[in-house]
Amino acid sequence: MMRRLFIPIVAIALLAVAACGSNDTTTTPTTPTPASPTTATWTGILPVPGSVSRSFEATQAGTVTVTLTAISQRPVAPTLGIGIPQSGASGCVLTQAAPAVVSSDPVFRMQVDAGVFCVKLTDTGNTGSLTFSVTLVHP
Amino acid sequence: MRVWIPALIVVLLGVSACGDSPTSPSDSSATVAPVTEVFAGTLLTGGTSFFSFAVSQAGSVKVMLATTTTESGLPLAPALKLGVGVPAGLGCGVTTSVTATAALASQISTSLSAGTYCVDISDPGNSLKQTVSFNIRIVHP
Numbered sequence: 001m002m003r004r005l006f007i008p009i010v011a012i013a014l015l016a017v018a019a020c021g022s023n024d025t026t027t028t029p030t031t032p033t034p035a036s037p038t039t040a041t042w043t044g045i046l047p048v049p050g051s052v053s054r055s056f057e058a059t060q061a062g063t064v065t066v067t068l069t070a071i072s073q074r075p076v077a078p079t080l081g082i083g084i085p086q087s088g089a090s091g092c093v094l095t096q097a098a099p100a101v102v103s104s105d106p107v108f109r110m111q112v113d114a115g116v117f118c119v120k121l122t123d124t125g126n127t128g129s130l131t132f133s134v135t136l137v138h139p
Numbered sequence: 140m141r142v143w144i145p146a147l148i149v150v151l152l153g154v155s156a157c158g159d160s161p162t163s164p165s166d167s168s169a170t171v172a173p174v175t176e177v178f179a180g181t182l183l184t185g186g187t188s189f190f191s192f193a194v195s196q197a198g199s200v201k202v203m204l205a206t207t208t209t210e211s212g213l214p215l216a217p218a219l220k221l222g223v224g225v226p227a228g229l230g231c232g233v234t235t236s237v238t239a240t241a242a243l244a245s246q247i248s249t250s251l252s253a254g255t256y257c258v259d260i261s262d263p264g265n266s267l268k269q270t271v272s273f274n275i276r277i278v279h280p
Contacts, residue, residue, distance in 0.1 A: 061244065081214065082243070084205045084274060086179070093206045093274055094214040095241045112243040113203060115175065115276065 062139030076125030092118035198280035231257035
């Protein structure tokens with residue numbers, strides 16, 4: 001009698017333990033795909049003489065383009081630059097600089113590492129304020 | 140009937156043993172977040188300057204000569220010698236070097252084990268016409 005009861009109970013216990021297990025599902029590893037480039041529009045008013053800058057973050061290495069799409073007419077072309085942010089009065093320290101002339105072609109097209117970078121518009125050769133619009137495309 | 144009690148305990152223990160039992164991850168292989176340091180300074184004609192940094196664990200190190208400017212901030216593009224090495228005496232014992240101009244992509248990318256290293260910048264050919272300010276960005280574990 002005892003054996004008759006014991007065997008099915010042990011069987012139930014074994015089944016219960018056998019039913020254990022995680023609900024893990026097998027997933028297929030995926031290859032990371034490059035993120036789509038980010039497009040940002042930077043517009044503003046620059047009191048002249050003076051400069052203004054903004055930073056942006058490249059989330060991975062890739063190509064950055066900086067295109068000046070609009071700017072107030074000036075007798076002397078302001079300067080557009082690209083570089084890295086620096087704490088203190090410098091703000092944005094430039095790697096390259098070029099005359100800020102409106103064009104459909106980028107003023108800068110550069111390879112960058114992942115990290116934080118900046119663009120800076122400077123006008124010291126004119127008077128009065130100017131308005132501008134810059135398009136940034138970065139990884 | 141006495142058989143029921145131990146048998147029931149067996150069943151309950153078996154069922155209670157079900158489920159995922161999370162284990163604490165081992166820290167031995169944990170990777171630290173990369174650290175970004177900026178080495179800023181000035182370089183005279185024919186001069187040398189270096190900066191020491193500590194790598195906390197083996198990994199990739201990237202060195203970028205990001206800017207070279209006049210002291211008033213105007214960008215310049217002189218070709219300078221950029222190197223990585225280990226501190227030696229009063230200087231930096233360079234083990235890897237390139238000739239570099241300022242850019243926003245690293246000019247040196249190397250794998251280093253944990254330890255203390257240095258970045259060195261110099262003007263070996265006396266090519267600088269004036270003192271330049273520079274910024275070197277270093278990303279390391």
